[in-house]
Amino acid sequence: MSETMAELVGFDEAIARYDPLIGLETHVELGTVSKMFCGCPTGFGAEPNTQVCPVCLGLPGSLPVVNAAAIESTIRIGLALNCSIAGWCRFARKNYFYPDMPKDFQISQYDEPLCTDGWLDVTVHPEGAPPSQLRVEIERVHMEEDTGKSLHKGGATGRIHGADYSLVDYNRAGIPLVEIVTKPIAGTGSLAPAAARAYVTELRDLLRSLGVSDVRMEEGSLRCDVNTSLAPRGSGSWGTRTETKNVNSLRSVERAVRYEIERQAAVLDAGRRIVLETRHFHEDSGTTTAGRSKEEAQDYRYFPEPDLVPIAPSPDWVAELRAALPELPAARHARLQSEWGLSDLDMAALGNAGALDLVAQTVSAGAAPAEARKWWLGELRQRANTEGIELTALAVTPAQVARVSELVASGGLNDKLARQVLDAVLAGQGSPDEVIAARGLAVVSDDSALLAAVDEAIAANPKVAEKIRGGKTAAAGVLLGAVMTTTRGQADAARVRELILERLGQH
Ligand SMILES: [Zn+2]
Numbered sequence: 001m002s003e004t005m006a007e008l009v010g011f012d013e014a015i016a017r018y019d020p021l022i023g024l025e026t027h028v029e030l031g032t033v034s035k036m037f038c039g040c041p042t043g044f045g046a047e048p049n050t051q052v053c054p055v056c057l058g059l060p061g062s063l064p065v066v067n068a069a070a071i072e073s074t075i076r077i078g079l080a081l082n083c084s085i086a087g088w089c090r091f092a093r094k095n096y097f098y099p100d101m102p103k104d105f106q107i108s109q110y111d112e113p114l115c116t117d118g119w120l121d122v123t124v125h126p127e128g129a130p131p132s133q134l135r136v137e138i139e140r141v142h143m144e145e146d147t148g149k150s151l152h153k154g155g156a157t158g159r160i161h162g163a164d165y166s167l168v169d170y171n172r173a174g175i176p177l178v179e180i181v182t183k184p185i186a187g188t189g190s191l192a193p194a195a196a197r198a199y200v201t202e203l204r205d206l207l208r209s210l211g212v213s214d215v216r217m218e219e220g221s222l223r224c225d226v227n228t229s230l231a232p233r234g235s236g237s238w239g240t241r242t243e244t245k246n247v248n249s250l251r252s253v254e255r256a257v258r259y260e261i262e263r264q265a266a267v268l269d270a271g272r273r274i275v276l277e278t279r280h281f282h283e284d285s286g287t288t289t290a291g292r293s294k295e296e297a298q299d300y301r302y303f304p305e306p307d308l309v310p311i312a313p314s315p316d317w318v319a320e321l322r323a324a325l326p327e328l329p330a331a332r333h334a335r336l337q338s339e340w341g342l343s344d345l346d347m348a349a350l351g352n353a354g355a356l357d358l359v360a361q362t363v364s365a366g367a368a369p370a371e372a373r374k375w376w377l378g379e380l381r382q383r384a385n386t387e388g389i390e391l392t393a394l395a396v397t398p399a400q401v402a403r404v405s406e407l408v409a410s411g412g413l414n415d416k417l418a419r420q421v422l423d424a425v426l427a428g429q430g431s432p433d434e435v436i437a438a439r440g441l442a443v444v445s446d447d448s449a450l451l452a453a454v455d456e457a458i459a460a461n462p463k464v465a466e467k468i469r470g471g472k473t474a475a476a477g478v479l480l481g482a483v484m485t486t487t488r489g490q491a492d493a494a495r496v497r498e499l500i501l502e503r504l505g506q507h
Contacts, residue, residue: 007266011258012190014230014265020192021238022257023227024199026180028213029146029220030073036145036176037064037107037308044219048169056145056174058103063307066091070143070176071114072321073212075313077178078115078141079322080206086114088312091143091305096298100148100168108144110302114311115141121330122202123348126194131348134191136199137183148173178212184227184238192228192261197254200224204250205329217248224253225278228260230268239264240274244288247281256281259288336360340369353381354391361398367405375401379419383426396425403432416489417441445492447499450483453491454499457482468504476500 035042038055054062078085092110118138125131149172154164180203188195204215204222215222229241242264244256259281264274279288327335336356337347340363350356355376362372376391380401384391404421407413413421413436424435436442444450457479458465467475476497483496 007270008259008262009265009269011262014261015190017233018230018261018265018268019186019189019233019236020257020261021184021186021229021231021241022188022192022196023184023241024182024196024253025225025227025243026200026203027146027223027225028077028178028180028207028215029222030070030176030178031211031213031221032067032069032073032176034067034069035174036067036070036143037174040174042175044221046171048167048171051171052173056102057170064107064305066308066311067176071311071313073176073210074114074141074143074178075318076210076321076325077180077207077212078118079318080210080325080328081115081118081120081138081141081180083115083118083138083141085313085318086112086116086311087315088310089114090310091308092302093305094144095301098147099166100150100170100173102148102170102173106144106147107305107308109142113140113142114313120199120202120206122195122198124188124191124195124198125348125352126191131344132191134185134188134195134198136185136195139181139183141178141180144177144179146172146175146177193254193258196226196257197250200253201250202329209326209329209332211326217250220246220248223248226253226256226260228257228264229274230261230264232268239268240276242274242277242279242288244279244281245291249283252281252283255286256288259286263288340373342369342373346373349377353377355381358391358398358401362402362405365399365402367402368409371405371409372398372401375405375422379422394426395428396422400425400432407432407436411445411492412436412442414443414489414493417443441490443492444487444490445495447495450487450491450496450499451503453483453486454479454496454503456486458500458503465504468500468506471506473501473506 032042034040035056038053040051040053040056043051055064075085089109089112091107093105094108094110095105097104116139118141120136120138122134122136123131124134148168148170150160151167151169152158152160152163153167155162160166182199185195207213207215207222213221217223224247226244226247227241228244229238231238242260244260247253247256267274275290275293277293278291280291281288333347350359350373353376358376359369359372362376363369380391380394380396384394404413404418408415408418421432421435421441424439425432429435430438460482461479464475464478479500480493480496483491484493
């Protein structure tokens with residue numbers, strides 16, 4: 001399919017003339033031990049076609065059996081998203097041919113989803129503006145099975161176009177998948193890209209806290225389709241939407257919405273119309289290109305799956321699952337903010353740096369919240385940035401940071417020594433206490449050791465000493481600096497200052 005290189009309208013210009021409407025469809029692979037309708041394992045990265053059986057290969061005569069753990073996970077997701085849980089619902093067959101779908105139909109849910117009508121509150125963090133709250137309405141949460149995976153070999157792009165041959169891996173076929181569909185989100189204006197990202201981020205954190213999936217976008221266990229359409233500003237008459245498929249990072253979600261707004265604005269400005277189609281997002285260029293056209297509306301010939309009995313979760317079971325939900329991210333965030341006494345912006349900074357859990361664990365290990373925040377957002381974030389890694393990938397644990405912070409608070413280390421200790425811990429030289437013992441890094445506050453250094457400094461700086469004797473106590477800083485140099489920064493600075501003033505008769 002060819003498409004003339006899209007002209008774009010600048011984002012601010014597009015938003016000045018059009019209101020964006022976005023919607024998100026998110027697929028989550030559940031972390032169940034076995035597949036949705038058979039006992040095959042679900043581990044990621046196994047040799048192709050080693051995790052398959054007659055059921056997930058769709059061989060004649062094989063019969064599916066529903067995985068109860070997958071139903072339970074789906075209900076928990078629905079409850080966490082404030083949905084109503086159906087008392088009775090069925091699976092449906094979605095009929096279409098695709099080489100990576102061995103049965104030629106997918107077991108899904110159609111007009112009887114398990115969970116409906118919920119919402120998720122998210123905090124949008126636009127660059128250079130204060131955070132704002134947004135309630136995203138959830139249309140439905142339903143279950144289905146994943147397809148296999150096609151690998152197109154020999155081409156430059158990894159797509160089927162231009163490939164020499166294709167391979168199919170059915171390991172993924174039949175892995176439980178939950179699809180979470182939002183209602184259209186209007187009214188976000190220029191915040192639409194950031195709002196889309198904030199929603200997927202919050203949803204990912206929520207799913208992680210439920211423990212239902214490892215939610216790894218880069219491995220495809222969390223996949224996002226982004227719908228975008230525009231209306232002339234204030235008109236409310238929405239144009240045709242496009243559906244950008246499988247956007248596989250949080251940053252890409254934001255960029256895909258932004259790009260579609262700019263592209264659609266240009267198309268509409270030129271008096272042309274938006275085509276109902278799926279589009280592919282390209283990480284490298286940040287653009288989308290046309291995929292499958294939906295002009296010939298697909299008829300999936302949905303009908304109730306005859307091989308499966310309906311699902312009828314009892315109200316008691318649902319109540320039990322509701323009561324057992326863990327503390328969800330939004331509630332935890334609010335609780336920590338009030339316990340730590342931080343502002344919205346402080347909390348946003350922790351969230352953006354991926355430091356919230358690390359700080360929480362450091363505080364649990366005994367550090368003061370302000371200290372824990374200072375180490376992770378300051379010194380440690382700098383190290384992580386220098387190495388180009390996430391904070392969580394640093395070779396230091398929250399408990400170790402808490403220990404260093406405790407030693408600083410008790411006067412056993414000063415900030416400079418604490419940084420040396422952390423350096424050594426990061427370099428794999430052991431725990432903070434091991435490093436301190438091995439290097440003799442403790443602050444020296446023993447007077448006899450300090451006095452020798454003080455006397456040496458006085459002898460080396462007679463003019464300064466004279467000034468202090470004459471009452472200019474501010475000059476003590478010079479002697480303090482000299483003592484810190486001879487003790488390689490290990491002297492207790494407050495005690496050294498006292499000793500200098502005592503020695504020179506200013507006490
Ligand atoms: Zn199987």
